[in-house]
Amino acid sequence: MFTACNTLIDAGDREEFEAFYKKHLRLVYAAAFSVLHDEQLSEDAAMEAFMYIAAHFGHIKALDEAACRRYVYLISRSRATDLLRKESKAGEPAELTDEAALDDGSLSGYETVHIKDCIMRLSKEERQLLYMSITLDMDSKAIAELLGISPEGARKRLQRARAHLRKLIEEGSE
Amino acid sequence: MNNNIINEALRSTAEPELDREISSLEYPEHSFSKEFERKATSLTKAGKAIRPGKRPAMLIAAVIAAALMTVTAGAVVYKTVIHRDSLAVYGVEDVPADTASFIGQGTENEHLRITNDAMLSDGNIAYFIFTLEAKDEMGKSFLNGTLSPEGTGPVIRWSEDPTDLDGSNRWHNMGGVNEDAGTGEKQVILGRLLLSRLESGSGPLYVKIEDMMDIGGEVCKGMKFSFSSLSRNIPIRKMQDSDGRILTVSPIGYFSDDPELAEMIYGKFMSNDKSFLSVEAAFKDGSSQDLSERNGNAVPHPDSKYTSGFFGANIDIEQLESIVVSGVKFR
Known part of the structure; x- marks a missing residue:
């Protein structure tokens, strides 16, 4: 190997x-x-x-x-x-079943400081998953290999983390 | 989601978090197993050539004439001409075949032939150039990396133990093929060796060709030979930094056994953003040569007391004004 x-x-x-x-x-x-x-x-x-x-x-x-x-x-x-x-x-870890769809709507209306606060409220795993995806620009296949899970599993985890973040952002803005 | 905003927020949250975790790591004392080192060597060593620099190669004829070594064949001894094209890849020129008994010798089996075209030693580091030629289709497949299902090719290994010619753990990787200079039927192999790794310090040294992972395969059977001595056969110069630390420089590389210097250079290496050690030579005529990223520019390990590196080209040390290794200047 x-x-x-x-x-x-x-x-x-x-x-x-x-x-x-x-x-x-x-x-x-x-x-x-x-x-x-x-x-x-x-x-x-x-x-x-x-x-x-x-x-x-x-x-x-x-x-x-x-x-x-x-x-x-x-x-x-x-x-x-x-x-x-x-x-x-x-x-193998259980595949996540959360099928929350990605919402690519703009976040430009939110304050960065608010988003930062929401990111800190994510679990460490979610935060670092988003860090790998967004900041380090790793695709889901690379993340899947890194985590030892299937690409579909990685995509679902990313979806879940993004959905969780969006939920926190929107809740905090209401 | 707007990734720019998220990215900015992640940078200010996840990054400090990761940095804290990294800084809190403990670094346990650990000696890596030979199996780990073998796998790591297979991964990292591939012997890619570095083309000779702009400086003219030094004439090595005279110093080669003083060589003290001989080659003892493991299989069939033969005499052949030197592969000057192989030497030229590494900036070595004008090595007459009749000045040293080991030059041009090698060994062969029905599939492969290996020739030792040069062995340069400054007493601290040694530098070998071999030419490996295919004699049949199996040999060609081996050189092309298609013989092994894993796509591996030839690698040259060394050992000091003559009773373990077919063993495993005592054989260490010396270098791999040069993809840039090789063809389907002929490959150049650059071998590099830090002589402090030898218990004897100067040989004898046993050498064999293997598949990178398939130890002792049919195609490499009998491809072994030995050097009786690796004594110095090229000139050296002692150079000093501003604090009087000594760096020994030769046409092929540099070496120091000063642990304080090794620690300092390692610290400078770790604090910069480059993944290689920067080495720059300045010459008396005002010219300079960047030797960074040269073949085998070793990074000093923090647990090692040695600092060493190979230039990947021959430099004229008589004309050397100064050399800067990772920011430390020696004159």
Whole structure:
């Protein structure tokens, strides 16, 4: 699996990827260890994180350093959580069934400070899901791979997070 | 939703939250397993070539003549001409075949032939150029990466343990093929080695060709040979920063075993927004050469006391005025 990932890195990116790997190895491992508290499992999660990074390196390398670190942290923690879930035999997380449709109406009428307050009222998972989607510009397929769920599951989670945010915004404005 | 507004709000909420989590992480002491390192090496090392820089390559003939090593064949020993086109990829020129016994030697089986075209050592780091040629269709498939279902190609590995020629964990990756210089029937492999990794410090060194993941496959059978010594055969210069820290520079790279320097360079590397170590050489004639992102420009690990890097091209150290590594200037 790891080798197959190698073919996903463009030849021109490999040296850059090697430097990226060296620069972020400790962060990746530490993030995984913070979830798993097991050296071997943390190595496994770290390896999976780097495989993910390799497969999406074209996108990741375009981010600034701070965004890269957040991206890497999110990936590592997510892979570790996924591994923990598998280890505990909890199986795949239940697919979300909330079918709330996206409403792409403009939010320009709302104050940014109000939206910020609403974002803080989301769950951390929802907030970071929106951060991955909107700020880090990850598509649902990439998010699905990161979370270890199906693309449809990722899309539904995003829909749910967006719907929740919209609900909070509209409630607060009434 | 208006993503600009949401984005702005996310940046001011989710980002500080993530930054706090990252800053609160504990970094446990950990030695990565050999299996992890092997997989990581397979992922990160691919041996992409860096074209020679603008500076003219130094004449290595004289120093090569002083080489002390020999190649012992693992399979069939043969003598052939040097692949000068392979040398040219890395800016090495004018290496006469009759000045060192190891040049032009190699080994072969029915599928592949490997030739050692150059081995340059400054006593701290060593730099090998091999040419790998296909002799039959299986060899071609191997070089093209189509033999393995995983699409992997040749990689060269080294070990110090002669009793473990078919083992696994003692073999370390030295480099991969050069996609830019290779063809379907011939590939250039650049091998790079930090000599401090050797227990002996200077050899002997055992080398073999493998598929990146398929250890000991049929196509690579018998493709092993050894270097009896990796003693220095190129010139070096000791350069100092403003605090008197020493950096040893040679035509192929730089090295320091000063842990304080390693820590300082690592800190500077971590604090900038680049994913590679910046290295710039200035010459006495006023010219300069950016050696950043060169092949193998190593990043010092915070747990390591070493700072080292390969230039990916030969530079003329006699004409070197200064070299700046991650903002630290040495004269």
